[in-house]
Amino acid sequence: MSATAATPRPQIARPPTAWQTGSNVVFRGLTHAFAGAVVVLLAGIVFEVMRHASGAMAKYGAGFVTGSVWDANRNEFGILPEIGGTLYTSFWALLLAGFLGVTLALVLSQGFLGKRSELVMKNVVELLAAIPSVVYGLWGIFVLVPLLRGPAGFLNDHFPNFPLFSTRLSGPGILPASLVLAIMILPTVTAVSREAMAAVPPRLAAAAYGLGATRWEVIFRVTLPTASGGIFGALVLGLGRAFGETMALAMLAGNAPNFSWSLFSPGNTLAALLANHFPEAGEFEVGALMYAALVLLLITLAVNIIGSLIMLRATAGLKGLR
């Protein structure tokens, strides 16, 4: 007893040194500052684009959005055909990618395949997203457009009065652009709607199976209605991607400053307009392009926020069923 008291244990506990407390505070402040910097970055983007667009905004006002002439020589700028082209190509892309994406999501989530092939297929879909858009553009120019020329010519020959087929496909055009756009948003639509389907409580499907429903009856009457909010959100997020996608459209839409309902005629989109005109733009045109970029920013921002809100509500709505 007295031995332990005589030899005190070596002191291993000590208060933190000044360096430790100091660096701790500095580190905390640093992470705080960098986190704030991310917000500043977003604000900076909006601010910079607005600052450079302000001249054009004051000069052209709302007429910029309704004008349909883009002529840098006469300093006349309007982006109506580009807005139309953006909406039109995105519509077709979303129609196709929505159908195929939801089908893919069903195949991936409803037990059609074994666990192993499900994983392989999921990775293949992710691979689809990994390929750079400029490569899809190259593929579109040299594989897709020649492939489409035959059927497009046939449709134009036989239904020249049907608005969708009223022109000939001379190369780039709305149809190849929309198809490639569909490929590009397919992974987004698939992944997000797969998540929505996976979030459907399994006991709902089990109850339907127990009542004697077949797999597709369960899909159509239980899974899809329950996941509909999430699937809708997936479509909106896909639309957001489609609006902003640039390269495939810059290479395949044809860069034509007019709008046509024909699938085979060339057109243009907001993002493609920026890509095609920015590298050689003069001072006035840069202002107008910044204005167009601001319009694109606002449209995609609105669509993405709406999509996220829908997803949030869809998942919150399922909470009671868990």
Place this chain on the structure above:
Amino acid sequence: MAQSSLPSNSAPLGFSLANSRTLLDRVLTVLAIGFSLFALFPLFSVLYMLLVRGGELLSPSLFTELTPGAGMEGGGIGNAVLGTLVVVAIASVLSLPLGLLAAIYLAEYAEESKLGTLVRFAGKVLTGMPSILAGVFAYALVVVTTGSFSALAGGVAMSVLMVPTVMLTAEQALRAVPEKMRMAALGMGATRMETTLRVVLPTALPGILTGVMLALARAMGETAPLLFTALFSDYWFEGQFGSPIASLAVLIYNFSGSPFPHLVKLAWAASLILVFLVLVLNVGAQLLIRRPKEI
């Protein structure tokens, strides 16, 4: 009596395609799998074309020679390969510290704070922002200010795209570190900073690296933000950050519209190399997260 309460038209139990409901079920299944394969057809077509047309020019000189002028034969894409690496390196230097420290704030300090919510929201908005707007931002910030297209402007544009991916995936990785490890370190007398740097970060490293690699892969393939920031150059990069620089992505775009077949062939070769680099990064990222964690 009891039997009469059963519906008289109930089908006998058992599997038969003669039953219309079963038949419809099978037909829809075949259709769904058929459409799924159809949806994946473009991917296989792209990969096939890359190997066939891109493989044509594959040789060591492809990496050591400069891009040829219009109408000239020979040459390679060496300057574009180097340029892509340089731009991505600049972007990494700018975006990794920002993304990582912001992620540390979100995972370790933010809790449910207002700034945390705001930062996360900003990250999500930046992820969904069209990549060309990153180019517009870099154009406004760097090109207009310095008066010339430059490698630096390209790097700034790319970094804008990398920050949200790095930040959001790193936050997830940091949050996945079990709370008891932090408690143990703090209980031993470590400060928050020491806990974060010596315990949490090393544990979360595979997850963080996954995010970094995915961000790099995404940045490498992006073309739109480089078109009017980095532009293109037919010469080697020799340390001039203030002048235009070549990149694989812009090379593919420029040469794809060329009337000269040789340049189109180079575009396919560049695509093959770009896709190869992107896939290597993606597969690497996948392998890192697959590693089982036993904590």
